Amino acid sequence: MLSFRPLLRSSCFSRTFAATKPHTFLTPTIGILGGGQLGLMLLQAAIDWNLRIHVLDPDADAPCRTLCTQFTTGSLTDYDTVYQFGQSVDVLTIEIERVNVDALEALEREGKRVYPQPSVIRTIQDKRLQKQFYREHNLPTADFILTADRADTARHGDFLPAFHKLGRDGYDGRGVQRIATSADFDKAFAAPGLLEKAVDFEKELAVIVARNERGEVQTFPTVEMVFHPELNLVEYLFAPAEITSDVDQQAQTIARQTADAFGIVGILAVEMFLDKQGQVLINEVAPRPHNSGHHTIQANVTSQFEQHWRAILNYPLGDTTFYQPAAMLNLLGEAGHTGPAEYEGLENLLAMPGVFPFFYGKAITKPFRKMGHVTVMDADMNTLREKVDRVKTNIRVISATGESAEG
Amino acid sequence: MLSFRPLLRSSCFSRTFAATKPHTFLTPTIGILGGGQLGLMLLQAAIDWNLRIHVLDPDADAPCRTLCTQFTTGSLTDYDTVYQFGQSVDVLTIEIERVNVDALEALEREGKRVYPQPSVIRTIQDKRLQKQFYREHNLPTADFILTADRADTARHGDFLPAFHKLGRDGYDGRGVQRIATSADFDKAFAAPGLLEKAVDFEKELAVIVARNERGEVQTFPTVEMVFHPELNLVEYLFAPAEITSDVDQQAQTIARQTADAFGIVGILAVEMFLDKQGQVLINEVAPRPHNSGHHTIQANVTSQFEQHWRAILNYPLGDTTFYQPAAMLNLLGEAGHTGPAEYEGLENLLAMPGVFPFFYGKAITKPFRKMGHVTVMDADMNTLREKVDRVKTNIRVISATGESAEG
Structure with a gap:
C-alpha cells in the first residue's frame, strides 16, 4: 500500500536527497489490537x-473508542475475531501482548504485514520462552530454572531467594511471587513457570528501542524506574537515568542486541x-510502546508512539x-475509592510550568488502577525532583461515591 | 460544570499550594464550531x-470527523443549526470566525459559556468594526477610511497607495485588493469596506496571546511571517522573530493590550x-488558534491549542x-493538481531530524489549498534555515489524476 512513484521534477530536489526515491504517501489502513491508553497515545x-x-x-x-476511524468491540484472544479484524486492515499492530497469536500467524502467512511479528509476540507472551531466548542469544539475564508446577518449584530451595514467575498471562505485577525462603513455596504458582534468582539490584533501568523493516535500529536514552514497593508497578521514572557512561553503554547495547535478536519490527521496551x-x-x-516511554511525548524530538x-x-x-530531563509519574486510583473518577488537584498541577497531566478516559477509578500519568520536565535535575514531589502531593484520583470506603 | 470540592486531605498538599483550593476535574461537554485543521489540532x-x-x-x-466524541454535519452560519448545536454542550468555542453570531448571543444570554465571546467575534467578523475598535482603543494600526461602495472608494485617490478591504466575508487572502493608483479603483469591492494606507513594512509579525476568565494574560514569543508573494497566505514563519528587543516589546505589549481591550476569553492571534x-x-x-502558532505544538512548553x-x-x-527556534511552512496543493492528494517526498522529510509534517486529512488537493504544514526545529538558526530550504524542495502535494493539467 505504500507505493513509490517515479521522480517527477528531479531538478527541485536538493543534491542531498537526489539519491533517495521520493515516497508518495498513500495511507494504508492500520489495525491495533487493544484500545487502552497505549492505543490512545498511538492514535x-x-x-x-x-x-x-x-x-x-x-x-x-x-x-480509544471515539478517536479511531473504526472501533470494533470484540475479544483479543478469540481466533475468529482477531482473524476477521485483521482481514479488514493492511498493517496490523498491538498495544497489548495478550492476543491470539494463531490468528496473527495465519494472517502473516497470507501476506498481511503484522508488526511486531507473531513469532516475537509468542516468545514474549510466555516468560519461559522469553528467558530461554535470552540464554540462547547470550543476552545477560538473571539465572533461572524452568518449573512445571508448585511441587517441582519447591524442589529448588537451594536457588533462593528467587522470584517465581508464571509462564503465561502475568501482567502489571500479577504472576510474580517473591520466594525468600522455602517457607514461601506455598505462594508458588501451580502452573508452568520459572524460578528466577533474585537480583540484588541498585536500580531498574529501561531502554526503548525501535527497529524498522529495513533493519535500522534506534534507541531512546536510558531511563531509571522506581517501582511502587507493593504493587510492582512503575511509580515514577527519571529520564535520563543517573548512571555511569559504562552502565549506560551496557543498557543501550543490550537493548539493540535484543531488538536485533528478535528481528522485531516496531517498538521493544x-x-x-x-x-x-x-x-x-x-x-x-x-x-510495544511502554509505560517507561510516556515522557517522550513531550521530552524527546520523536515520541515512542x-x-x-x-x-x-x-x-x-x-x-x-x-x-530537557523529564520524569513520569503514574496516576493510580486512590486506595478506598471505587466509582466515577474525579481528579482532585488538577488546577494546582496546571499552574506548575513544565507539568503535563494525561488522563486515559477511564470512567471508573479503582484502587491502584492506572488512570493516567503526569510528565514533568525541567532543565535542572534538582528542580525536576522538587516538581515531582509537588506533583505527587497535589493530585489524587478519587471518587466521591467511593469515598466512604476509606473512612 | 467545573466544580470545586473542599480540601480532603490538607496535610498532603505542600505549603506552596496550600492556599489554592483543589480542583476536581469534571469534564464539561465542549462544542467546536468548525471541523477543519484548527479543530483537528484542538482535538x-x-x-x-x-x-x-x-x-x-x-x-x-x-x-475532525472521526476524532471527536460527536460530529454533526450542518451550516455554521444558520441560526437554528448553531443554536441547537450550542444547546447540546456546556462550553462553546470556534475554530473559524464565519459563524452565526446571533445564535451565539442567544446562547450567551441563556447562560451558556461561549468563548470567545460573541461580541468579540462580531467585531472581528467585520474589518470595518475591527479597525474602528483599534482606533477607539488607541491601538496602533495603519490609517484608514471607511468606504460604502466602489464609487465612494474611488473618491480617495489622495489616500493611495492603499489596500481596499471588504468589510465582511474576506478570508485567506480573499477580500483584499491592492490599489496602487487611481487606475486600480475598478478592482475595489462594490460592498462596504475600508481603504487602508499601504504600510511600507520591513517584516510581518504575529503574537498569539491567551486570556482566561479571570483575566490572566499570557503571550507566546513573537514570530516573523513570510507571505506568499501572490496568494496572501503565510508561506513560512520563523519563531522567534529576528527583531530588536524594542520591536519585540512593542509587539508583545500591543498583543496584551488588544486581548485586554477585547476582554477576550480564549486565544487571540x-x-x-x-x-x-x-x-x-x-x-x-x-x-482562535492560528496558522502562526502551529509550531508551538513541538517547539513550546505549552502549545497554542x-x-x-x-x-x-x-x-x-x-x-x-x-x-528551540522553529520554522513552519504551509503545505499548499501544487499548481496544476486537482484530485486525490498524494504527498511526494515524505520519506525524505522523515529522514531529517527535527522535521515534523502534519497532514490535515483533506482527501482532495487543489492548487494552493492548505493541505498541511511542516514544523522544523533546530538549536541553530542557520541550520534551521538550511533545513527549511531542504523541506521546501523535498515535498509536494500532488494528485496523479490531476497531473495532466500541468503539462
Whole structure:
C-alpha cells in the first residue's frame, strides 16, 4: 500500500536527497489490537500523519473508542475475531501482548504485514520462552530454572531467594511471587513457570528501542524506574537515568542486541536491572510502546508512539534526542475509592510550568488502577525532583461515591 | 460544570499550594464550531485531558470527523443549526470566525459559556468594526477610511497607495485588493469596506496571546511571517522573530493590550506590521488558534491549542517558553493538481531530524489549498534555515489524476 512513484521534477530536489526515491504517501489502513491508553497515545501521534486506524477491544468504553476511524468491540484472544479484524486492515499492530497469536500467524502467512511479528509476540507472551531466548542469544539475564508446577518449584530451595514467575498471562505485577525462603513455596504458582534468582539490584533501568523493516535500529536514552514497593508497578521514572557512561553503554547495547535478536519490527521496551556489581541484566521486554516511554511525548524530538509508526510503516526512524530531563509519574486510583473518577488537584498541577497531566478516559477509578500519568520536565535535575514531589502531593484520583470506603 | 470540592486531605498538599483550593476535574461537554485543521489540532491537544467534544461542520468529510466524541454535519452560519448545536454542550468555542453570531448571543444570554465571546467575534467578523475598535482603543494600526461602495472608494485617490478591504466575508487572502493608483479603483469591492494606507513594512509579525476568565494574560514569543508573494497566505514563519528587543516589546505589549481591550476569553492571534521606521502596527486579529502558532505544538512548553483549552476552561495559562527556534511552512496543493492528494517526498522529510509534517486529512488537493504544514526545529538558526530550504524542495502535494493539467 505504500507505493513509490517515479521522480517527477528531479531538478527541485536538493543534491542531498537526489539519491533517495521520493515516497508518495498513500495511507494504508492500520489495525491495533487493544484500545487502552497505549492505543490512545498511538492514535494521538497518528493524527499528524492522518493515518486511518481501526481498533479492536473487548470493552465498548475503551479509551480509544471515539478517536479511531473504526472501533470494533470484540475479544483479543478469540481466533475468529482477531482473524476477521485483521482481514479488514493492511498493517496490523498491538498495544497489548495478550492476543491470539494463531490468528496473527495465519494472517502473516497470507501476506498481511503484522508488526511486531507473531513469532516475537509468542516468545514474549510466555516468560519461559522469553528467558530461554535470552540464554540462547547470550543476552545477560538473571539465572533461572524452568518449573512445571508448585511441587517441582519447591524442589529448588537451594536457588533462593528467587522470584517465581508464571509462564503465561502475568501482567502489571500479577504472576510474580517473591520466594525468600522455602517457607514461601506455598505462594508458588501451580502452573508452568520459572524460578528466577533474585537480583540484588541498585536500580531498574529501561531502554526503548525501535527497529524498522529495513533493519535500522534506534534507541531512546536510558531511563531509571522506581517501582511502587507493593504493587510492582512503575511509580515514577527519571529520564535520563543517573548512571555511569559504562552502565549506560551496557543498557543501550543490550537493548539493540535484543531488538536485533528478535528481528522485531516496531517498538521493544527492554526493562533491565543494574546489579550491585555494576552489571546490567535484562528483566523482561514488551513488544510495544511502554509505560517507561510516556515522557517522550513531550521530552524527546520523536515520541515512542511516532517511532512505533515509523518502524511498522518502514519509514526512517526518528531522532530520539531529549530537549530537557523529564520524569513520569503514574496516576493510580486512590486506595478506598471505587466509582466515577474525579481528579482532585488538577488546577494546582496546571499552574506548575513544565507539568503535563494525561488522563486515559477511564470512567471508573479503582484502587491502584492506572488512570493516567503526569510528565514533568525541567532543565535542572534538582528542580525536576522538587516538581515531582509537588506533583505527587497535589493530585489524587478519587471518587466521591467511593469515598466512604476509606473512612 | 467545573466544580470545586473542599480540601480532603490538607496535610498532603505542600505549603506552596496550600492556599489554592483543589480542583476536581469534571469534564464539561465542549462544542467546536468548525471541523477543519484548527479543530483537528484542538482535538489532538484535548486527548491529554480526556475532554468530551462535539464538532459542527458543513462538510461530512471534515478533518475532525472521526476524532471527536460527536460530529454533526450542518451550516455554521444558520441560526437554528448553531443554536441547537450550542444547546447540546456546556462550553462553546470556534475554530473559524464565519459563524452565526446571533445564535451565539442567544446562547450567551441563556447562560451558556461561549468563548470567545460573541461580541468579540462580531467585531472581528467585520474589518470595518475591527479597525474602528483599534482606533477607539488607541491601538496602533495603519490609517484608514471607511468606504460604502466602489464609487465612494474611488473618491480617495489622495489616500493611495492603499489596500481596499471588504468589510465582511474576506478570508485567506480573499477580500483584499491592492490599489496602487487611481487606475486600480475598478478592482475595489462594490460592498462596504475600508481603504487602508499601504504600510511600507520591513517584516510581518504575529503574537498569539491567551486570556482566561479571570483575566490572566499570557503571550507566546513573537514570530516573523513570510507571505506568499501572490496568494496572501503565510508561506513560512520563523519563531522567534529576528527583531530588536524594542520591536519585540512593542509587539508583545500591543498583543496584551488588544486581548485586554477585547476582554477576550480564549486565544487571540495578533498579526502586525513592522514598518520601516521601526513602529509596530496591528494588521488584523483572529479570535482562535492560528496558522502562526502551529509550531508551538513541538517547539513550546505549552502549545497554542492547549493554551486555548486552558483559557476557555478557566485553568491557569501555560508556560509559553520555547525549547528551540522553529520554522513552519504551509503545505499548499501544487499548481496544476486537482484530485486525490498524494504527498511526494515524505520519506525524505522523515529522514531529517527535527522535521515534523502534519497532514490535515483533506482527501482532495487543489492548487494552493492548505493541505498541511511542516514544523522544523533546530538549536541553530542557520541550520534551521538550511533545513527549511531542504523541506521546501523535498515535498509536494500532488494528485496523479490531476497531473495532466500541468503539462
